[in-house]
Amino acid sequence: MKQVFIGLLLTSSLIALAQSAPKAVLLRLDLDETVIVGALEGNKWVDAEDLSTSSQAAIAGGLKSVLFNNTGVIGKAMAGGKVSIGSTCDWVRVTDISTPVKLPYLPTYAIAAAWNPVPRAISSIANTNATYQKIIADELQQRKIAKPAMVSQVLQVDLDNDKSNEVLIVAQNPRLSFDAQNRLNGTYGSEKGEYSLVLVRKVIAGKVQTFSLSERVIEKPFDGTSGQPQVLTQFISAIADIDGDGKMEIFVDDLVHEGYGVNIYNWNGKGFSKILEWGCGV
Ligand SMILES: [Ca+2]
Ligand SMILES: [Ca+2]
Known part of the structure; x- marks a missing residue:
């Protein structure tokens, strides 16, 4: 009985782990599309075409993101919503992004994560x-x-x-x-x-x-x-x-x-x- 209980606990916590929100979602902004580079699920980066349902849900629900480049953080953006297949490569997934920031050059990147992505000055x-x-x-x-x-x-x-x-x-x-x-x-x-x-x-x-x-x-x-x-x-x-x-x-x-x-x-x-x-x- 006890073993069954532990087994159930293990199974349910594994499911919870698999279903937890991604730690980070990384986006690449180019001239004509914003690509989902991947999501950090647990300690593993997962490609956009293989995302867990919870990562997909997080992206669909909207991502509060920080824009950054080789000078540091350059502003904020809202990303996510609809996800579609890239125009050139069928393994690429693209989504929307909205920001008032004028980007100095392309490509530029955005991340949705709980930590400061640029902790020291560049x-x-x-x-x-x-x-x-x-x-x-x-x-x-x-x-x-x-x-x-x-x-x-x-x-x-x-x-x-x-x-x-x-x-x-x-x-x-x-x-x-x-x-x-x-x-x-x-x-x-x-x-x-x-x-x-x-x-x-x-x-x-x-x-x-x-x-x-x-x-x-x-x-x-x-x-x-x-x-x-x-x-x-x-x-x-x-x-x-x-x-x-x-x-x-x-x-x-x-x-x-x-x-x-x-x-x-x-x-x-x-x-x-x-x-x-x-x-x-x-
Ligand atoms: Ca690091
Ligand atoms: Ca150093």
Whole structure:
């Protein structure tokens, strides 16, 4: 009898766990649609097409959200309501969002969560700063890349709250660009040695170490005979704590030939690992 009772308790608490509201819902705002990147159900990120009924209900009921980008929180938004299938990829789910905030660039992100997604300030350093030009020049030399250093972003923030700032550097040649609607442009590589690098410099036991999150280098320019044209575009679009552990994650948006997406990295104590990704492509 007692065993049956415990069994029932276990079953009902498991059902309760499965049915509890998502801890967070993450949204990606682009020019023509707002994508549901995923929901944090328990400790697991679930893709939009596989959401639990309670996550679906939370989204349908409306999400009080915070907008954020690579400068921090930029405002509030109401999101959710109707959910439909994305226009390009059938695994993508899109919903509505409403905000009075003018977005400085796209893509931008929004999260519905109970915690402050940007607990520490993010500051930006000029791309022309000689220190970071030199760091990128050295990184290129190590990789035997002959093209000049072209820094597109330098951001400074204490990601892991160890009271020491990390420095995030993106470099790209040809230069990173945005279109007339402030949307990230896809820049194709056409010459050997053109590159994009996404690096993080972090002090560990008093010493600066450089971690590479993602890099692209044109080894062989596309000549139309085999493979596909290569896009170099990589951009740190946002920095935020999306799982509520107090550590901030790095959003690296990228474009590929006929596709686009985002990879989200965190500091795991030893290095940076990808905790979530989203993408859509032909
Ligand atoms: Ca730190
Ligand atoms: Ca986190």
